Amino acid sequence: xxxxxxxxxxxxxxxxxxxxxxxxxxxxxxxxxxxxxxxxxxxxxxxxxxxxxxxxxxxxxxxxxxxxxxxxxxxxxxxxxxxxxxxxxxxxxxxxxxxxxxxxxxxxxxxxxxxxxxxxxxxxxxxxxxxxxxxxxxxxxxxxxxxxxxxxxxxxxxxxxxxxxxxxxxxxxxxxxxxxxxxxxxxxxxxxxxxxxxxxxxxxxxxxxxxxxxxxxxxxxxxxxxxxxxxxxxxxxxxxxxxxxxxxxxxxxxxxxxxxxxxxxxxxxxxxxxxxxxxxxxxxxxxxxxxxxxxxxxxxxxxxxxxxxxxxxxxxxxxxxxxxxxxxxxxxxxxxxxxxxxxxxxxxxxxxxxxxxxxxxxxxxxxxxxxxxxxxxxxxxxxxxxxxxx
Numbered sequence: 001x002x003x004x005x006x007x008x009x010x011x012x013x014x015x016x017x018x019x020x021x022x023x024x025x026x027x028x029x030x031x032x033x034x035x036x037x038x039x040x041x042x043x044x045x046x047x048x049x050x051x052x053x054x055x056x057x058x059x060x061x062x063x064x065x066x067x068x069x070x071x072x073x074x075x076x077x078x079x080x081x082x083x084x085x086x087x088x089x090x091x092x093x094x095x096x097x098x099x100x101x102x103x104x105x106x107x108x109x110x111x112x113x114x115x116x117x118x119x120x121x122x123x124x125x126x127x128x129x130x131x132x133x134x135x136x137x138x139x140x141x142x143x144x145x146x147x148x149x150x151x152x153x154x155x156x157x158x159x160x161x162x163x164x165x166x167x168x169x170x171x172x173x174x175x176x177x178x179x180x181x182x183x184x185x186x187x188x189x190x191x192x193x194x195x196x197x198x199x200x201x202x203x204x205x206x207x208x209x210x211x212x213x214x215x216x217x218x219x220x221x222x223x224x225x226x227x228x229x230x231x232x233x234x235x236x237x238x239x240x241x242x243x244x245x246x247x248x249x250x251x252x253x254x255x256x257x258x259x260x261x262x263x264x265x266x267x268x269x270x271x272x273x274x275x276x277x278x279x280x281x282x283x284x285x286x287x288x289x290x291x292x293x294x295x296x297x298x299x300x301x302x303x304x305x306x307x308x309x310x311x312x313x314x315x316x317x318x319x320x321x322x323x324x325x326x327x328x329x330x331x332x333x334x335x336x337x338x339x340x341x342x343x344x345x346x347x348x349x350x351x352x353x354x355x356x357x358x359x360x361x362x363x364x365x366x367x368x369x370x371x372x373x374x375x376x377x378x379x380x381x382x383x384x385x386x387x388x389x390x
Contacts, residue, residue, distance in 0.1 A: 001109045003146070004084035005030040006075035010066070011276040012092035013040035014196075015189050017268030020048050022095045024055060025261065026104050027088050031057045031078045033071050036064040039276060057082065066207065069162050072155040076168070080149070086111070087153075088146045089166055090186075097122070097184035098261035107178060108146045114173030118142040120185030124192055125246040128259065128269075131181070134250035136243040137191070139181050161212060163204075184258060191244050192271040198299035199277035201237040205296045206284050208233055230295030238297050277301075 005027035009016060023030050032045050049056040059074055061067075079087055086108050096104060100119075111117055121143035122131040132138045144167035147153065152170035179185060190197055214229040215222070219236060223229035243249065259266070281301045285293065 001085050001105070002083055003028050003086045003088055003105060003108060004079040004082060005088040005090045006033070006072065006079060007031065007090050007092055008033045008035060008068075008071050008075070009037060009041050009045070009092045010035045011037050011039045011041060013044055014270045014273035014275075015268070016041055016044045016092050017048070018262065018265045019090070019092050019095050019189070020045065020056070021051075021265050021268070022262055023088070023090050024048070024052055026096060026101055027090075029055045029057065029082060029084075030090070031059065031075050031082070033059045033061070033075050035061050035066070035071060067162055069155040069157050069165065072165075072168075076149075076153065076155065084149055086146060086148050087168075089144055093189040094143075095187045095189065095262065097187060097258040099255065099257040100179075100184045101261055107176075108148075111146065111148045111176060112173065113148050113150050114171045115147065116144045116167055116172065116175045117146040118175045118177045119145045119179055120181040120183070122181060122185050122187045123244055124187055124189060124254075125244050125249065125251055126192060126194060127246070128192065128271075129254055130246070130251040131187070131254055132191075132244060132249050133181065133252050135248075136239050138249065141181075142175075142177055143186055143188075144175070145186060163208070182252070187258070189269075189271070191240075193275065196271075196275035196277070197244070198241055199275045199281055199301050201240050202281050202296070202298040202301045203277045203284075205230075205233045205237050205298070206281065206293055209293060209296065210284070210288065227295055230293075234295070234297035238299075241299055 003026070005023045007020065007023065007030055009032055012019075020030060020032070034042055034045065045056065045058060049058070057078060059078055061071065061074075076087065088108070096119075108117055119142065120139075121137075121141040123137035123141065124130065125132050147168065150171065153168040154170055155165065155168060158165070190200065209226075209229065214226050215224045216229065217223070218229065218232045221232055223232050278301055281298065285302050
């Protein structure tokens with residue numbers, strides 16, 4: 001077996017020195033796709049390439065537009081040039097739990113043609129010491145990690161849409177999921193930094209609006225108007241932010257064995273580095289204007305003005321998928337979310353209210369409760385009150 005990892009990279013110097021070296025612990029070779037990098041990523045790849053001669057190959061694309069399917073297809077073709085028999089899919093912010101290093105290659109080598117190996121996708125909620133076990137990013141999360149190559153495998157756009165299709169297209173016979181989350185899996189580092197997570201999900205929404213405007217279908221829902229599209233995108237990308245909050249989600253401690261093989265590499269991880277996505281979000285607002293992104297949840301990355309846009313979405317733990325409150329940005333709220341729904345908005349004393357890293361300032365502002373995402377026009381005035389933060 002010749003196992004080659006495919007790693008797309010866009011300004012990942014905050015973790016690349018760790019993740020690339022970690023991938024080389026179980027892959028025979030890694031091909032890095034350097035996409036319009038303006039930070040230290042290219043220098044890191046060059047450094048690792050010198051440490052591991054003939055085990056790191058590089059492909060470049062200076063066009064800043066993210067063409068995910070084209071990038072992944074380019075990586076697969078490069079792996080075939082280097083005579084790969086099996087392919088590993090590794091993003092730059094992902095690391096295999098160290099306890100799997102002795103056995104992962106056996107799992108991959110035993111894969112039949114057309115079967116995708118999927119592992120638990122372990123979200124690390126703002127810390128390297130715990131992983132989520134509840135909600136969207138808990139026990140049900142799986143991620144495609146490897147497959148045995150065959151000529152039918154490829155990537156291509158779907159009706160022009162060019163985002164979020166990690167596993168290859170082709171003659172897929174099924175998936176193999178041998179492990180439970182407590183057994184280990186692929187640790188997802190995007191959740192380590194609150195600022196990076198918010199900026200990344202905000203940028204995803206903005207790119208969707210600019211490249212694939214309404215009318216269009218999002219996750220099976222037809223969005224006829226820009227307002228409907230903004231609501232659906234806010235829900236889709238908001239989950240990563242709101243449903244990974246360590247104060248709102250259950251988690252378990254990470255076993256020592258998951259990080260043990262990488263201890264000598266941990267100095268390459270800088271989770272608090274400034275995310276490049278913040279500057280890009282601000283650039284897009286400046287170039288296209290705030291109205292273009294009206295209705296999106298930009299998580300406070302930029303200050304927006306006007307009806308709906310810039311108001312922070314505060315989701316309820318009782319029903320986070322449906323109920324939400326719109327609060328004016330000038331209300332002085334922190335970027336954290338609170339527990340609130342239509343049934344408990346006047347019962348702050350009886351329900352949890354979570355405000356982290358900031359204290360409540362001032363009385364409860366005037367706001368509008370807007371039913372479900374499918375019924376945005378139904379508005380009810382919410383009485384003023386002063387909640388008690390816990």
